[in-house]
Amino acid sequence: MAASSPSAGSPDIRALFEQAYGSAPSIVARAPGRVEFIGNHTDYNGGAVLGAAIDRFVWVAAAPNAAGRFRLRSTSGSTTLERTAIPTTRLTGAEAWANYPIGVWHSLRDFNLPAPAGFDLLVHADLPAGAGLSSSAALELATALALLNLARPTAIAPEQLAALARQAENKYVGVPCGILDQGTSALGRVGQLVQIDCRTPAFSRVSLPAAAHLWVFNTREKHALIDGLYATRHQECLSAAKALGVKWLADLTPEQLAPLKPKLPPVLARRAEHIVAEHARVHATVVALQQNDLAAVGRLLTASHRSSQLLFENSTASLDQLVDLLTAHPAIYGARLTGGGFGGAVLALTQADFTAAQAAEILAPYTAAHGAPAETLHLQTADGACLAPNE
Numbered sequence: 001m002a003a004s005s006p007s008a009g010s011p012d013i014r015a016l017f018e019q020a021y022g023s024a025p026s027i028v029a030r031a032p033g034r035v036e037f038i039g040n041h042t043d044y045n046g047g048a049v050l051g052a053a054i055d056r057f058v059w060v061a062a063a064p065n066a067a068g069r070f071r072l073r074s075t076s077g078s079t080t081l082e083r084t085a086i087p088t089t090r091l092t093g094a095e096a097w098a099n100y101p102i103g104v105w106h107s108l109r110d111f112n113l114p115a116p117a118g119f120d121l122l123v124h125a126d127l128p129a130g131a132g133l134s135s136s137a138a139l140e141l142a143t144a145l146a147l148l149n150l151a152r153p154t155a156i157a158p159e160q161l162a163a164l165a166r167q168a169e170n171k172y173v174g175v176p177c178g179i180l181d182q183g184t185s186a187l188g189r190v191g192q193l194v195q196i197d198c199r200t201p202a203f204s205r206v207s208l209p210a211a212a213h214l215w216v217f218n219t220r221e222k223h224a225l226i227d228g229l230y231a232t233r234h235q236e237c238l239s240a241a242k243a244l245g246v247k248w249l250a251d252l253t254p255e256q257l258a259p260l261k262p263k264l265p266p267v268l269a270r271r272a273e274h275i276v277a278e279h280a281r282v283h284a285t286v287v288a289l290q291q292n293d294l295a296a297v298g299r300l301l302t303a304s305h306r307s308s309q310l311l312f313e314n315s316t317a318s319l320d321q322l323v324d325l326l327t328a329h330p331a332i333y334g335a336r337l338t339g340g341g342f343g344g345a346v347l348a349l350t351q352a353d354f355t356a357a358q359a360a361e362i363l364a365p366y367t368a369a370h371g372a373p374a375e376t377l378h379l380q381t382a383d384g385a386c387l388a389p390n391e
Contacts, residue, residue: 012124013025013028013059013061013122013124013388014028014061016061016075016122016124017061017063017120017122020073020080020120020122021063021071021120021122023063024063025061025062025063025120025122026062026063026064026150027061027062027063027145027146027149027150027387028059028060028061028062028146028387028388029059029060029141029142029143029144029145029146029149029385029386029387029388030057030058030059030060030142030385030386030387030388031057031058031137031138031139031140031141031142031145031185031186031384031385031386032053032054032055032056032057032127032138032185032188032382032383032384032385033053033054033056033057033058033127033133033134033135033137033138033185034051034052034053034054034133034134034137034138034180034181034184034185034188035051035052035054035133035214035216035338035347035379036049036050036051036134036180036181036184036338036339036347037050037051037052037193037285037301037338037347038050038278038281038282038285038300038301038304038336039051039180039278039279039282040274040278040304040307040308040312040314040336040337040341041233041237041274041275041278041312041314041340042178042198042250042275042278042279042282043177043178043179043180043196043198044176044177044178044198044234044237045178045198045237045241045248045249045250045275045279046198046199046247046248046249046250046251047198047248047249047250047275047278047279047282048195048196048197048198048250048279048282048283049178049180049195049196049198049282050193050194050195050196050206050282050285050286051180051181051183051184051188051193051194051196052184052188052193052194052208052214052379052381053184053185053187053188053189053194053381053382053383053384054133054188054214054216054379054380054381054382055379055380055381055382056125056126056127056128056133056377056379057125057126057127057138057382058123058124058125058127058135058138058139058142059123059124059125059142059388060101060121060122060123060124060139060142060143060145060146061121061122061124061146062116062119062120062121062122062146062147062150063119063120063150064116064118064119064120064150065118065119065120066118067118068084068117068118069082069083069084069118070082070083070084070085070086070118070119071119071120071121072098072101072102072121072123073121073122073123074097074122074123074124075122075123075124075125076123076125077094077097079094081095081098086102086105086106087102090172090173090174097123099172099173100136100139100140100143100168100169100173101121101123101139101140101143101147102172103140103168103169103171103172103173104140104143104144104147104164104165104168105143105147106168106171106172107144107164107165107167107168107171107172108144108147108148108151108164110167110171111160111163111164111167113148113154113156113164114148114151114152114154115147115148115151116147116150116151119147119150121143121146121147123139123142123143125138125139128218128345128375128377133216133338133339133344133345134181134184134185134339136169136173136175136181137165137169137181137182137184137185138185138385140165140168140169140182141161141162141165141182141185141186141385142385144156144161144164144165144168145161145385145386145387146387149387158186158187158384158385159183159186159187159201159203161182161186161385162179162182162183162185162186162187163179163182165182165186166178166179166181166182169182175230175231176230176231176234177230177340178198179196179198179201180196180198183196183201183203184196184384185384185385186384186385187203187205187384188381188382188383188384189205189381189383189384190380190381190382190383191207191208191210191381192205192206192207192208192381193205193206193207193208193289193381195282195286199248199250206286206289206290207289207290208289208381209289209292209294210352211292211294211351211352212294212297212333212349212350212352213349213350213351213352213354213378214347214348214349214350214378214379214380214381215347215348215350215354215359215376215377215378215379216338216345216346216347216348216376216377216379217322217326217345217346217348217359217363217374217375217376217377218344218345218374218375218376218377219316219318219319219322219343219344219345219346219374220372220374220375221316221318221319221343221344222343229314229342230340230342233271233312233314236267236268236271237249237271237272237275239268240264240268240269240271240272241272243263243264243268244257244260244263244264244272249272249275249276249279250275250276250279252272252276253276253280254273254276254277254280257272257273257276261273270310270311270312270313271311271312273307273311274307274308274311274312275312277307277311278304278307281300281303281304284296284300285297285300285301288300294333294349295333297333297334297349298332298333298334298349299333299334300334301333301334301335301336301347301349302323302327302334302335302336304336305319305320305323305335305336305337305346308336308337308341309323312341314337314340314341314342315337315341316341316342316343318343318366318370319337319341319343319344319345319346321365321366321369322335322346322363322366322374323335323336323337323346325362325363325365325366326346326348326362326363328362329358329362331350331351331353331354331358332348332349332350332351332354333349333350333351334348334349335347335348335349345374345375346374356376356378359376360373360376363376
């Protein structure tokens with residue numbers, strides 16, 4: 001079962017809920033965002049990924065609605081979505097965010113788990129939306145724990161929680177994501193990365209050396225996977241695998257793919273080359289981490305970005321500029337886009353004594369070019385999704 005943690009509750013979420021609905025919540029749940037450490041788009045291609053749950057969170061507070069209505073509100077918005085029945089079609093416009101918790105409610109029923117007949121729900125986050133840090137998966141996991149336990153106190157394994165949340169995003173939101181985001185947010189642990197073999201899926205953890213620090217630089221270019229580019233890459237990968245006669249692109253090694261690339265149209269050949277090489281880079285990164293070779297890890301991260309930039313073509317000029325500036329500094333082992341791409345953020349692996357002042361100095365050309373600095377986050381690893389204690 002997802003365990004409770006003394007630090008799991010936001011200090012404001014209960015008061016915010018009471019302000020919104022006039023009474024205290026019955027349940028509060030929290031789930032962390034995640035950094036995709038390495039494994040860009042390998043998850044839905046049968047490959048391996050490494051992710052880090054981070055100390056930026058989404059909290060969900062909920063209570064039964066006596067009238068059997070469904071009311072949903074986010075502290076980042078000014079209106080409450082209210083329905084007499086859960087919508088069965090996707091919401092659009094300003095209400096589109098509610099597709100995530102609504103999709104979770106439907107998925108609870110799909111998994112034959114209890115779902116409340118009516119509820120009031122409030123979402124609060126300190127996780128930047130659209131930055132590629134998986135605010136959507138954190139919202140799904142926190143909502144699932146809150147609604148499940150609002151209906152009836154129920155133990156759920158983190159692996160099942162991740163699967164349920166992934167279905168909500170695939171089936172009800174319409175993003176054909178793999179298990180990386182939900183799996184990392186569900187199974188995260190302080191001081192460790194989550195390793196996922198996405199075929200089964202199978203989960204394990206890899207220690208992150210204490211000398212390794214994670215910094216994220218958010219371009220503030222909205223990372224909007226549902227707009228179609230993510231789905232396009234997904235379909236391109238499926239088409240490449242079919243043309244090559246394999247179930248998954250990750251079934252192939254770089255050596256096996258090389259003579260097969262002429263079978264593919266140039267675009268599909270580039271997509272396949274990225275996925276196959278990235279899958280190999282994930283395993284090489286695990287070995288380098290186990291050997292405490294952070295310089296090697298950094299080189300692999302930067303190679304991952306160049307592959308995303310040139311072969312998978314899911315980077316942007318802003319992301320590329322950040323990586324160029326960061327990797328030129330001796331205190332930074334490596335850097336890469338994190339998440340689906342097409343906007344969002346860059347992850348940098350740095351030495352322990354790297355500072356925000358150094359970051360600002362390095363990124364001065366980026367700030368000058370864009371008129372604003374990249375949002376800078378020095379992140380710690382965190383434990384996975386859990387219920388907050390009933391304070």
